[in-house]
Amino acid sequence: MTINATPTPGAVPLATEGYKPPKATHKARVLPGFSLSLGITLTYLSLIVVLPLAALLARPWEHGLDGVWQTISDPRVLASLRLTFTTSLLAALVNLFAGLIVAWVLTRYEFPGKGLVDALVDLPFALPTAVAGVSLCSMYAANGWVGSLFAPLGIKIAYTPLGIFVALVFVGLPFIVRSVQPVLAEFDAEVEEAAATLGATPLQTTLRVIVPSLAPALLTGFSLAFARAVGEYGSVIFIAGNMPFVSEITPLLIVIKLEEFDYAGAAAIAVAMLSLAFLSLLLVNALQLLLSRRGRA
Amino acid sequence: MTRSVALSRRWLLKGAAAAGLTGSALSLAACGQSGEASAKTLLNVSYDPTRELYVAYNKLFATKVKTPVTVNQSHGGSGKQTTAVIEGLDADIVSLALAHDIDAIAAKGLISADWAKRLPHNSTPYYSTIVFLVRKGNPKAIKDWGDLIKPGIGVITPNPKTSGGARWNYLAAYGWAKTNGQDPAAYIEALYRNVPVLDTGARGSTTTFVQRGQGDVLLAWENEALLALKDSEAKDFEIVYPSLSIRAEPPVAVVDKTVDKKGTRALAEAYVKGLFDDDAQKLVAENFYRPVSEAVAAQFTQTFPQLRLLSVDSDFGGWKKAHADFFAAGAAFDALQVKLNK
Numbered sequence: 001m002t003i004n005a006t007p008t009p010g011a012v013p014l015a016t017e018g019y020k021p022p023k024a025t026h027k028a029r030v031l032p033g034f035s036l037s038l039g040i041t042l043t044y045l046s047l048i049v050v051l052p053l054a055a056l057l058a059r060p061w062e063h064g065l066d067g068v069w070q071t072i073s074d075p076r077v078l079a080s081l082r083l084t085f086t087t088s089l090l091a092a093l094v095n096l097f098a099g100l101i102v103a104w105v106l107t108r109y110e111f112p113g114k115g116l117v118d119a120l121v122d123l124p125f126a127l128p129t130a131v132a133g134v135s136l137c138s139m140y141a142a143n144g145w146v147g148s149l150f151a152p153l154g155i156k157i158a159y160t161p162l163g164i165f166v167a168l169v170f171v172g173l174p175f176i177v178r179s180v181q182p183v184l185a186e187f188d189a190e191v192e193e194a195a196a197t198l199g200a201t202p203l204q205t206t207l208r209v210i211v212p213s214l215a216p217a218l219l220t221g222f223s224l225a226f227a228r229a230v231g232e233y234g235s236v237i238f239i240a241g242n243m244p245f246v247s248e249i250t251p252l253l254i255v256i257k258l259e260e261f262d263y264a265g266a267a268a269i270a271v272a273m274l275s276l277a278f279l280s281l282l283l284v285n286a287l288q289l290l291l292s293r294r295g296r297a
Numbered sequence: 298m299t300r301s302v303a304l305s306r307r308w309l310l311k312g313a314a315a316a317g318l319t320g321s322a323l324s325l326a327a328c329g330q331s332g333e334a335s336a337k338t339l340l341n342v343s344y345d346p347t348r349e350l351y352v353a354y355n356k357l358f359a360t361k362v363k364t365p366v367t368v369n370q371s372h373g374g375s376g377k378q379t380t381a382v383i384e385g386l387d388a389d390i391v392s393l394a395l396a397h398d399i400d401a402i403a404a405k406g407l408i409s410a411d412w413a414k415r416l417p418h419n420s421t422p423y424y425s426t427i428v429f430l431v432r433k434g435n436p437k438a439i440k441d442w443g444d445l446i447k448p449g450i451g452v453i454t455p456n457p458k459t460s461g462g463a464r465w466n467y468l469a470a471y472g473w474a475k476t477n478g479q480d481p482a483a484y485i486e487a488l489y490r491n492v493p494v495l496d497t498g499a500r501g502s503t504t505t506f507v508q509r510g511q512g513d514v515l516l517a518w519e520n521e522a523l524l525a526l527k528d529s530e531a532k533d534f535e536i537v538y539p540s541l542s543i544r545a546e547p548p549v550a551v552v553d554k555t556v557d558k559k560g561t562r563a564l565a566e567a568y569v570k571g572l573f574d575d576d577a578q579k580l581v582a583e584n585f586y587r588p589v590s591e592a593v594a595a596q597f598t599q600t601f602p603q604l605r606l607l608s609v610d611s612d613f614g615g616w617k618k619a620h621a622d623f624f625a626a627g628a629a630f631d632a633l634q635v636k637l638n639k
Contacts, residue, residue, distance in 0.1 A: 142511075243494075258380055259374075261379075
């Protein structure tokens with residue numbers, strides 16, 4: 001062995017005669033086609049995600065860093081960012097609770113028309129957002145079904161930030177329900193039974209056994225709903241009223257910049273939005289990681 | 298044995314992927330050539346309210362030319378359509394809400410800079426104006442621009458930043474104040490103080506006013522208002538003609554770059570020229586646009602009352618100046634919004 005270790009020129013070091021190192025990659029993996037599928041994955045992601053985003057990042061610098069800063073630090077842009085992110089956050093939070101309850105009812109109980117209700121959850125996914133905006137607006141305007149109930153109380157829903165919130169709740173709901181539902185369905189009834197035999201009340205079982213194990217799924221749904229709300233345009237512009245500083249969302253400002261043929265400005269706002277959204281998602285992911293580690297320990 | 302099966306499956310997959318790639322590459326290549334293969338197709342990129350008009354005109358045009366021709370239409374907000382053409386939408390003809398939008402396309406080199414001089418009336422085959430649509434019986438007694446700034450009047454108009462029509466509204470209001478010895482800036486400020494909703498387009502504003510019951514008066518294109526009155530459900534409204542308005546001129550142009558590439562120049566030029574023929578002008582009037590042909594206009598005096606109209610060119614120094622003064626980033630309208638809402 002020691003003799004073989006000193007390589008003679010031209011020979012492959014450490015390879016004893018007649019021995020072939022095992023091809024680890026193909027035998028060891030259970031699923032076939034790793035190299036090919038990885039290739040497709042990378043190409044596909046580059047074409048669909050990375051390249052367009054890179055193009056976006058390349059666009060704002062037409063007027064230099066100063067131009068970008070001036071665009072982003074405009075009080076109107078800042079006001080719209082504040083509005084977009086706070087209403088998105090609030091809508092996602094409300095959906096977190098409402099969505100959990102909806103998922104709970106749909107997985108744990110049997111009732112007539114359950115299949116229909118289950119299908120209804122997906123409707124906000126399928127509906128064109130503009131249609132959602134128009135129908136929400138007809139419901140929540142002062143002369144609509146719901147709006148007319150609130151109008152006597154002096155509460156205006158459509159054409160105020162409250163209207164934006166309603167639209168964002170609408171588009172975000174399915175994300176929470178659909179990410180919690182499978183986890184809840186898989187949840188082992190034995191664990192609940194064990195908790196019960198150990199003397200836990202139903203409330204204790206729910207709060208201390210079920211909800212903690214749902215937390216990662218809830219967070220996933222939350223971050224998806226939040227991300228969707230931040231980028232939402234179609235349904236919001238119909239119900240928002242679009243008054244600058246009051247009910248003007250950032251995506252609308254981007255469209256306004258595009259109408260001015262100010263592509264650099266539009267891209268600058270988009271990049272600011274993208275960074276903020278990315279930061280929020282990163283935060284949620286970190287939280288999720290923490291929670292899942294805690295769950296395992 | 299298993300190994301060879303895995304291998305062959307792998308090859309199969311690779312082959313399929315390669316075939317897929319080649320297929321998409323081929324279809325991409327075909328995509329680039331589709332223009333030449335079907336030279337008898339024109340694309341007219343227009344703004345929202347001309348839908349009905351061009352459906353009618355396309356039928357008329359097809360009977361005028363010897364070769365069979367299909368004219369496709371694309372409609373949307375004028376600014377969005379402009380962006381689409383700049384970004385590569387293969388339009389043979391653009392018929393937009395503002396000369397400013399066609400100028401923007403010309404600035405990118407797609408249309409020759411002198412496009413407005415190629416056809417009569419600055420390449421505008423029809424025009425319209427801005428009128429008031431009020432609720433039946435005119436409960437707030439709105440007669441003229443001066444009434445719009447009274448407290449408690451809700452004025453519905455779209456956002457001039459996103460809507461071509463809204464810019465005409467703005468200029469008409471401004472022009473009225475100026476001709477009537479008022480401070481136009483103060484008047485505009487008072488007017489927009491009465492605007493509760495800024496929709497992104499003219500159709501959106503019409504919906505807000507008609508369906509959602511917002512506001513007391515809608516500033517609308519005359520053709521849109523007449524169209525709305527023709528609808529049975531809009532019988533609860535009436536049109537008020539102010540003492541003065543603006544000549545809103547939506548121009549047309551042939552997109553030089555595209556027609557030269559596709560070889561459709563002759564056909565496209567016949568299309569825009571044909572808009573000025575008397576039979577086309579009649580169609581224009583029937584679709585509630587005011588015809589530029591005086592002979593045809595004389596037949597429609599019932600539909601279109603005489604009105605004092607300002608013009609962008611003579612009263613506002615052209616679109617370039619008007620845009621820079623009022624609608625550009627940081628110009629009068631942006632400054633006003635900061636003042637009103639911050």
